[in-house]
Amino acid sequence: MLQLTRARWWTYIIVAIVxxxxxxxxxxxxxTALMSTAQTLQVPPKLFPSPVTLEGVEQVFQRLPFWSLLSNTVLVSAARVIGTVVIGVLAAYALAIIKVPGARFILIGILALLMVPGDIFIIPNYAIIASAGLTNTLVALFLPNIFDVFAVFLLYQFFRGIPRELVEAARIDGLTHVRIIWSIVVPIAKSGIITVALLTVLSEWKELLWPIVINRSVDKLPLGPGLALLQGTYTTDYNVLMSAGALAALPMVIIFLVLQKHFIASVARSGLK
Incomplete structure (x- = not known):
């Protein structure tokens, strides 16, 4: 008993340190965001602002079209979430519930794609978007990314746990596949779908490379590349940069705090770490 108590305390200590x-x-x-520019340049560096100032926050709104960048990010994230969830649910339903011919090989292909770095698809994606005449548009930011193999794999893990008898009974009652998905599958796998949406928003919110490649106008950029504009060639006002980073991170922190119980439930249920 004493050994178990000591092991538990060591676990708490390690978790606290991490x-x-x-x-x-x-x-x-x-x-740093609450410091003045002069405070950020002091040697040795200061750990706490004294006095606290919002100079960096004011400079963010003066140097950047922050609200335009934020609205672009929200629109692109919402479009990507809708596309990713819809495609992921349909694909996972086909693989786990309907068990389409060749489902096993499709799953092997999905697992293989999960091992490939996403950056390798930048050139072919650019060629496709450019040939469609969609460069320098908001559509170009989310369209190549709505086909998310990880979302399909995660939702597949959830849908596997749905009893086939339940689906077969619904089919006997005359329900279509669309009605089964909406009335049975989605409510059962709600935690998994919310987790996919949360991870998709997070991925889009911090996207940096693809928007720079495909778009050139500042009014067509999301927050990530927009914040990079605050870095100067010879010097950087770190209080301004950190203020912009804090403002950009705040919506994601709020979203995670609101949806964290669904995220934890999905991890526990799917067995993914």
Whole structure:
């Protein structure tokens, strides 16, 4: 019993240390955001702002079209979430419930694609988008990314747990596949779908390389590349950069806090780490 108690306390200590290490960069960002430019240049560096100032936040709105960048990010993220969830649900339903011919080989292909770095698809995606005349548009930001193999794989894990008898009974009652998905599958796999949506928003929110490649106008960029504009060639006002980063991260922190129970439930149920 004593050994179990000691092991539990060591677990708590290790988790606390890891948690503090993860939160340290975020705390440093907030601290720097509340400093003046002069404070960020002091040697040795200051850990806490004294006095606290919102100079960096004011500079963000003066130097960047922040609300335009934010609205672009929200629109693109919403479009990508809708596309990813719809395609993921339909594909996972076909593989797990209907069991279409060749489902096993399709799953092997999905697992193989998960092992390929996403950046390798930038050139073919650019060629497709350019040939369609969609460069420098908001559509170009999300269209190549709505086909997410990880979303299909994650939802497949959830749909496998749905009893086939339930689906077969619904088919006998005359329900179409669309009605079965909407009335039976989606409510059962709600946590998994919310997790896919959350991970998709997070992925789109921090996207940097693809928007720079496909779009050139500042009014067509999301937050990630927009914040990069605050980095100067010879010098950078880090309080301004950290203020912009904190403002950009705030919506995602709020979304995660609201939906965290669904995320934890999906991880526990699917067995994924």
């Amino acid at each position: 948690g503090l290490a993860i939160l340290a960069p975020f705390a440093w960002m907030i601290s």
